[in-house]
Amino acid sequence: MDLTQLEVFRAIAQEGSVTAAAARLHRVPSNISTRLRQLEDELGVALFNREKLRLHITDAGRTLQDYAGRILALTEEARERVSGQHPTGIFTLGAIESTAAVRLPPLIARYHQAWPEVELDLSTGPSGEMTEGLLAGRFSAVFIDGPPKHPQLEGVPAFAEEMVLISSLNHPAVSCAADINGATIYAFRANCSYRRLFENWFAVDNAAPGKIFEMESYHGIVACVSAGAGLAMIPKSMLQSMPGRDSVLAWPLAEARGHLHIWLVWRKGNRPANLEAMIALMDTGKQR
Template sequence: MNHTTLQMFKIVAEEQSVTKAAQRLGRVQSNITTRIQQLEEDLGVTLFVRDSKKMILSPEGESFLSYTKKILSLAEEARQALHPGKPAGVLNMGSMEATAVSRLMPVFQQFHRRYPDVELALTTQPTQQLLEQVRHASLDCALVSLLPDAGGHIQCPEDLEYLDVFTERLVLLVPETASSTKPLLAAFPRGCSYRARAEALLNAQTLVEVQDVSSYHSMIASVAAGRCSGVLPEGVAATLILPEGTQQQFVANALTQLVWRKGYRSTALEAMKQILASASNL
């Protein structure tokens, strides 16, 4: 088991295909297939469930992928610590879906122009899931929305550091004709900070049920059906075609922060902090 084999395993897991992984890595398929088979023999487990079209991670493969990301991240951190200077290597970054949709395109474009030797790998998840991935070194950093306590102070895990980057106006999309039955809130799965804020607001009025959605387009479809309200940043709402007659009600102002492990340093991370600071609307 070496760095190259782990990198191959990670790419195959991401692409779900040896063919696509070979194209991405610039290697022949047979070499990657052999490396994966040797890795499975060394570990004594089956990492992938293979069918005619895809290679899907087995439960053991899912577990090993988590450790692989940590190992590769720590190896990159060590490399950059020994060779400080021009940012290079891979920056594994997470983001909330809303931030990726409304904020990251110009940020990534500027970053790539200025630091072409850094490969950006982006994962989108709700805030709580991103925090766990950063804490366990599956991600180097992530854009999240940390919830404030009753006194308005940001609550951040003690083993993480953060930088305030953006502020967003959260709005509730309310259908033109509300259903006579108990209303639902369409929101991303539990762990989403925007959902938590909307639930707190609505539960202060009446207990609300939540319908999980996986994208903003499915949220809008739920609102269009007339029974669900949806919560999202005003900037994201502006990019979507809303159902006719939809009302927007202010929920709260929410900060977006970049978080990283306490003590973690890399030239790529420092470069991303600088780019985000220049793009900040604070």
């Protein structure tokens, strides 16, 4: 199993066909098919199920896809470390939605001005999903609430953040979780760290939420809360940037429980030139 086979396999897995993978890698389809067959013969398993012109990845293929991503990412890291090249090429970043919407635009603008040859590829999602993507090699770095807890990760604080509880305008004052014990709340999916913070806030006060409705956007959450359908916990900076900010009340969490930091996180020992440039810009911004 060599790097070329892994590159071919990854291209097929991402494109879904030999023809598309061949076009992407600038090779003839017969060469791609041969490389895939050799890899399957070597491993003794089928990596794809064939259906006419389409290929559907098998469970074994999904397992290999994870390893292939990490191996190829480490290979690229080695090339960059040895060559000592300046920031260039694709820089894959992940970020939780609120950070991407509010905190990153000015940083990304400064990065593009400093390093226009770098192509920033930004994806957003819950913190758990971003961490999984980083460990799987899909991202070079991610912005999540930190510090990182996984032993293979390290990072630096990037932005100070404050979480606030939001309610409808006619809701009674909220000073602690016990004040809203059993209340309906709105939150993102279970792998969202902000949701875990919300649930832990209840637990500390020996309280518990009632029905938890999972939402896909902050705008949807604010709309439901403003209508009096429940409560939510969101970043204060996100709320301040939204058109509906005046339709809800924001309550700070007692004892500074809502204060946290967003971290820029990467795999330990993996700081390519693109990432180093991002860290340097963040340090410059803090000194202003």
